[in-house]
Amino acid sequence: MIDLKSVSLIYQDHGKEVFACKEIDLGVQPGEFLGILGPSGSGKSSLLYVMSGLKVPTKGSVEWLNRDLGKMGDQERADIRLREFGFVFQYPFLIGYLTALENVLLAFPAEDRRADAEKFLIELGLQDQMHRYPYQMSGGQKQRVCVARALLGSPKVVFADEPTAALDHKSGRAVMDLLIQNRGQGALVVVTHDPVMLEGADRIIRMEDGEIKN
Amino acid sequence: MEGANKVKSKLGATVYLRRNLGKTMPLIGVIILAVMLIAGIVSLINSIPLSIKTIYSYSRNYVAVTPRGNALLTPLLRKSIEQGSPVEIDRLMVIRGTDIEVKSIVGNWPFVVLGLEQSDMDYYLMRMKAKVLNGRKPAVGEPEVMISEKLARNLNLKLGSVIQKPTDSDNYSPQEVKVVGIADSEFWFAFGSVEYQRENHFPPIDALLVFAKNPTDQKKLDDWTTATLKGENARVFTYQELENQADTMFNILYQILNVVIGTLVVVITLMMGMLMNIFLSQRVQEFGLLQALGYTKRSLIMRVFWETTVFVVGGWVLGVLVAWGLLNIVKVTLMDPRSFALDTFDQWAYLYSLPVPIAIFAVSILTVFAKFKNFDPVGVVERRLV
Ligand SMILES: Nc1ncnc2c1ncn2[C@@H]1O[C@H](COP(=O)(O)OP(=O)(O)OP(=O)(O)O)[C@@H](O)[C@H]1O
Ligand SMILES: [Mg+2]
Numbered sequence: 001m002i003d004l005k006s007v008s009l010i011y012q013d014h015g016k017e018v019f020a021c022k023e024i025d026l027g028v029q030p031g032e033f034l035g036i037l038g039p040s041g042s043g044k045s046s047l048l049y050v051m052s053g054l055k056v057p058t059k060g061s062v063e064w065l066n067r068d069l070g071k072m073g074d075q076e077r078a079d080i081r082l083r084e085f086g087f088v089f090q091y092p093f094l095i096g097y098l099t100a101l102e103n104v105l106l107a108f109p110a111e112d113r114r115a116d117a118e119k120f121l122i123e124l125g126l127q128d129q130m131h132r133y134p135y136q137m138s139g140g141q142k143q144r145v146c147v148a149r150a151l152l153g154s155p156k157v158v159f160a161d162e163p164t165a166a167l168d169h170k171s172g173r174a175v176m177d178l179l180i181q182n183r184g185q186g187a188l189v190v191v192t193h194d195p196v197m198l199e200g201a202d203r204i205i206r207m208e209d210g211e212i213k214n
Numbered sequence: 215m216e217g218a219n220k221v222k223s224k225l226g227a228t229v230y231l232r233r234n235l236g237k238t239m240p241l242i243g244v245i246i247l248a249v250m251l252i253a254g255i256v257s258l259i260n261s262i263p264l265s266i267k268t269i270y271s272y273s274r275n276y277v278a279v280t281p282r283g284n285a286l287l288t289p290l291l292r293k294s295i296e297q298g299s300p301v302e303i304d305r306l307m308v309i310r311g312t313d314i315e316v317k318s319i320v321g322n323w324p325f326v327v328l329g330l331e332q333s334d335m336d337y338y339l340m341r342m343k344a345k346v347l348n349g350r351k352p353a354v355g356e357p358e359v360m361i362s363e364k365l366a367r368n369l370n371l372k373l374g375s376v377i378q379k380p381t382d383s384d385n386y387s388p389q390e391v392k393v394v395g396i397a398d399s400e401f402w403f404a405f406g407s408v409e410y411q412r413e414n415h416f417p418p419i420d421a422l423l424v425f426a427k428n429p430t431d432q433k434k435l436d437d438w439t440t441a442t443l444k445g446e447n448a449r450v451f452t453y454q455e456l457e458n459q460a461d462t463m464f465n466i467l468y469q470i471l472n473v474v475i476g477t478l479v480v481v482i483t484l485m486m487g488m489l490m491n492i493f494l495s496q497r498v499q500e501f502g503l504l505q506a507l508g509y510t511k512r513s514l515i516m517r518v519f520w521e522t523t524v525f526v527v528g529g530w531v532l533g534v535l536v537a538w539g540l541l542n543i544v545k546v547t548l549m550d551p552r553s554f555a556l557d558t559f560d561q562w563a564y565l566y567s568l569p570v571p572i573a574i575f576a577v578s579i580l581t582v583f584a585k586f587k588n589f590d591p592v593g594v595v596e597r598r599l600v
Contacts, residue, residue: 091595
């Protein structure tokens with residue numbers, strides 16, 4: 001579904017080239033749970049951003065359903081992110097002046113998904129938080145709202161970058177389980193440095209210095 | 215369908231504004247104050263030439279001609295006007311005039327008390343569109359005047375009040391001249407008996423008032439008289455001339471006003487621009503997150519565009535309403551009692567305040583463009599930017 005062909009992401013650091021990703025070949029299959037493990041600075045996040053079209057690779061190509069993301073316009077790439085992908089980031093980013101429910105609805109602005117959004121929030125144990133603002137919620141609750149936002153609209157791939165890093169072990173585990181159970185037919189790509197969070201993964205790849213070491 | 219609209223309106227133009235009143239209200243307040251200030255200053259300054267034009271608007275109804283220094287000129291002037299006039303003359307009055315002073319918001323201005331023949335008084339009142347009359351017309355040779363209601367209010371005069379007296383050098387007459395009649399009229403005027411003025415006032419020279427038959431011909435008559443008597447020993451007073459004088463007089467004042475308001479707009483815009491910049495920077499997280507989720511830069515810029523539109527248009531409209539309200543209060547409590555002119559619907563005053571919202575709008579949009587130009591949402595979601 002997603003195909004990375006010899007992908008490199010290079011940053012310029014004071015004239016020196018830093019390879020955040022180095023000639024990576026990787027595919028993501030429909031519905032699979034792919035885990036990406038590696039130490040800090042190994043290029044996990046960079047790989048995730050390249051896969052999801054948030055960054056354009058310096059070399060190589062990323063194909064979504066056999067179409068090169070790098071050759072699309074900003075508008076089209078943004079559209080794919082909005083409709084086909086879901087995102088959970090390390091920090092529970094929510095818009096402060098919108099309620100939990102409204103924040104979830106942001107993920108799919110084109111249609112009325114209110115019933116779906118409410119269903120997800122209830123499944124994630126947030127029925128009482130639905131109409132609260134982010135400042136009235138705990139970090140774990142906020143991250144669960146982010147999970148609901150990522151799942152709204154049944155995305156084909158959910159990307160999660162260290163979704164549990166800002167949470168204690170128990171809430172982290174809960175968030176992972178919710179992601180795994182509620183993703184429906186969607187694939188799940190999770191980046192983490194904590195192998196425990198990848199329990200139940202179909203496939204795990206390890207990164208070091210921008211390269212896959214398996 | 216109600217649900218769908220609700221979803222769409224999640225990021226409607228007013229959501230941010232309404233839910234962040236602590237931030238938006240002070241900014242709207244500044245726009246309101248600025249608009250109010252500018253509209254207020256401009257209307258008050260405009261009220262001065264407006265006063266000149268209202269006070270002397272009686273001269274729209276006739277052209278006045280006064281010979282210079284020689285009483286024998288009057289019949290000659292009369293003859294040349296009667297013979298040469300390009301329009302039909304309805305009446306030509308031989309009159310006298312003496313000076314009094316009226317009050318304005320910028321001090322006293324000269325005004326004339328006409329001396330009229332008894333036979334001309336009714337015609338004069340008719341041309342001044344005088345309606346209800348209180349009291350009576352001045353009697354032949356008596357120290358009496360009839361004045362218009364607006365003048366009465368300005369000088370706080372009632373029936374029986376003294377308008378000119380021997381001890382008042384600004385409103386001088388050898389005898390005490392009393393108000394015996396007050397006429398309702400849109401014009402300001404005062405007239406007494408021409409016999410009294412011939413007896414008591416200097417110089418001993420009669421002047422002329424010439425009324426066109428058809429009021430719409432008056433301007434033609436005015437222009438012809440001005441052109442014909444140019445270089446003669448006569449002064450011609452027309453409304454046109456008065457208007458031109460008022461306009462040149464205020465030319466420099468308006469130029470100063472333009473500089474002051476221009477500076478004000480620049481200062482307010484800079485200040486607001488900086489505030490908008492701060493507020494937009496606080497929202498970088500929001501914009502980065504939305505972009506990461508798949509919103510386009512274009513859609514985010516459009517959002518800020520609509521938010522800013524609602525915000526500046528709303529601020530301007532409120533500012534205009536507040537200014538209008540305050541000007542009405544000023545008019546009713548301070549201006550009307552002395553019949554000072556003030557136009558609370560002065561369109562120039564409101565137009566002058568337009569640069570404020572426009573400049574603020576432009577600065578906000580430019581700020582957003584600059585911020586989005588090289589914006590990388592990954593910086594936000596990675597928390598490298600806040
Ligand atoms: N904007 C940038 N400019 C320069 N170098 C960068 C930039 N972003 C990332 N890097 C470098 O790229 C490499 C990979 O970074 P990345 O964020 O992908 O690591 P990571 O595996 O996600 O680490 P962590 O577990 O700490 O999040 C690092 O060496 C980092 O310093
Ligand atoms: Mg990372």
